[in-house]
Amino acid sequence: MKLWEKQTTALDRRIEAFTIGRDRELDIALAPYDVRASIAHAQMLGECGIIPADHAAQLVAQLQHITEQIEAGRFRIADGIEDVHSQLELELINALGTIGENIHTARSRNDQVLTALALLIRDRISQTTRQIAAFAESMLSWAQKHRRILMPGMTHMQAAMPTTFGLWMLAFAESLLEDIAFFDPVARLTDKNPLGTAAGYGSSFPIDRRRTAALLGFSQIVASPAAAQLLRGKLERAVAFALASVSATLARLALDVGEHALRAVELSQLRNEIADREITLWAVLSQSLVTEQTAQTLG
Numbered sequence: 001m002k003l004w005e006k007q008t009t010a011l012d013r014r015i016e017a018f019t020i021g022r023d024r025e026l027d028i029a030l031a032p033y034d035v036r037a038s039i040a041h042a043q044m045l046g047e048c049g050i051i052p053a054d055h056a057a058q059l060v061a062q063l064q065h066i067t068e069q070i071e072a073g074r075f076r077i078a079d080g081i082e083d084v085h086s087q088l089e090l091e092l093i094n095a096l097g098t099i100g101e102n103i104h105t106a107r108s109r110n111d112q113v114l115t116a117l118a119l120l121i122r123d124r125i126s127q128t129t130r131q132i133a134a135f136a137e138s139m140l141s142w143a144q145k146h147r148r149i150l151m152p153g154m155t156h157m158q159a160a161m162p163t164t165f166g167l168w169m170l171a172f173a174e175s176l177l178e179d180i181a182f183f184d185p186v187a188r189l190t191d192k193n194p195l196g197t198a199a200g201y202g203s204s205f206p207i208d209r210r211r212t213a214a215l216l217g218f219s220q221i222v223a224s225p226a227a228a229q230l231l232r233g234k235l236e237r238a239v240a241f242a243l244a245s246v247s248a249t250l251a252r253l254a255l256d257v258g259e260h261a262l263r264a265v266e267l268s269q270l271r272n273e274i275a276d277r278e279i280t281l282w283a284v285l286s287q288s289l290v291t292e293q294t295a296q297t298l299g
Contacts, residue, residue, distance in 0.1 A: 024077040027084035031070050033119035034088055037112065037195055038103055039063045040215035050205050051102045059103055062095050085112055106205040107198060114194040114231055119216065121235055122190040125183050125242070132176055132246060139173035154259060168256070175249045182242035189235055193218035197225035 039060050046056025066088065069075040077087045092100030147166030152159035193213035196203060202225040209221045222228040 030116045031084050034116040035063050035067050037115040040212045044211045055099045106203040106207050110199045111194050111197045118190045125186050129180050129183050136173045136176040139169050143169035172253050179246045182245045186238045191219050193221045194228040197228035200226050200229040
């Protein structure tokens with residue numbers, strides 16, 4: 001039975017299969033981040049005396065074991081289990097019994113998902129920006145190495161002025177480095193800890209949200225629990241906007257490469273045509289010269 005199901009509701013399984021799609025497969029990407037957040041949560045619950053310290057220690061140990069399963073590629077979401085979060089709790093309950101149920105104390109599925117998503121996005125944008133910076137560095141090296149190679153500068157898709165490969169490549173390197181700045185708002189949004197905001201109205205337990213923030217590497221907390229729920233979709237939009245800027249730069253680069261490649265083919269064809277005509281012209285001239293010399297010789 002799913003968390004959202006009621007005993008009076010009977011969802012058609014075909015509709016469920018269609019709407020769920022690849023959810024379980026994609027949810028696996030959240031697993032390591034959900035476990036990290038759960039470890040911090042369990043540790044905080046024990047430190048605050050909300051659950052017994054030995055229970056917290058058992059939860060942390062079992063969660064670390066699940067981390068090893070994830071890293072080894074053995075963690076799976078079973079058929080009939082709604083998502084990675086439900087699977088994680090099921091694993092804890094199967095291993096620890098009622099102690100495993102403590103992991104859901106003082107948190108909701110809402111802040112659980114938001115925290116795992118923030119951790120995942122923070123990790124992925126760090127990887128992405130490093131890769132963009134490395135690519136831009138390579139472009140700068142290419143620009144320096146081939147700075148004296150001449151090429152046509154294009155405007156309105158026509159060759160307009162002579163320029164160099166170095167200047168052209170430098171432009172895209174600079175643009176990509178500027179695109180990295182679009183990830184700054186994402187980094188700020190994902191640097192706030194939503195864990196402990198529960199379903200949007202906080203928790204009646206005496207939790208320490210700053211403690212989980214410190215354990216997870218957040219520099220601050222989402223001050224208003226209700227504001228945490230407003231992050232839904234905002235994180236994704238911020239990431240999409242930043243990626244769109246990078247994509248636009250790469251699209252322009254691809255367009256330029258294609259345009260120059262086409263221009264190179266046209267120049268090659270023109271060069272071949274000129275060469276063919278030069279050979280033909282030389283043959284005609286040679287024949288004319290021979291004929292003229294022969295006529296003079298014969299008088």
